[in-house]
Amino acid sequence: MHGALQSSEIITMLTKTDCELARLPWRVLAFVEDHLSNDDISSDNELFTHFVSSGLTRSQAERALSYRQAYLGNVFLSDETPIRIGRPGRDR
16 A cells, blocks of 8 residues: 655655645544554554445545654644644754
8 A cells, every 4th residue: 555655755754744635534533643643553454344334435535644753652742743744843
């Protein structure tokens, strides 16, 4: 489904707000970001299926998964995430 992102792709992603995902209802986006940040067990396919079964469109689920590497292992303030503001948040 998705290959590993190159560092230049991650940098580009982290400098621009994702309007499609940022417009999701707050609870839905929090759900997505929680899984992107904390689910390091599920495969991309499993997480994709989980997102779609939880109400995201296929396009939204694929787009969300493109942020997985940016979220895993990083801590962001709740409103300062790559999807919401397009740049890395500060460490707590």
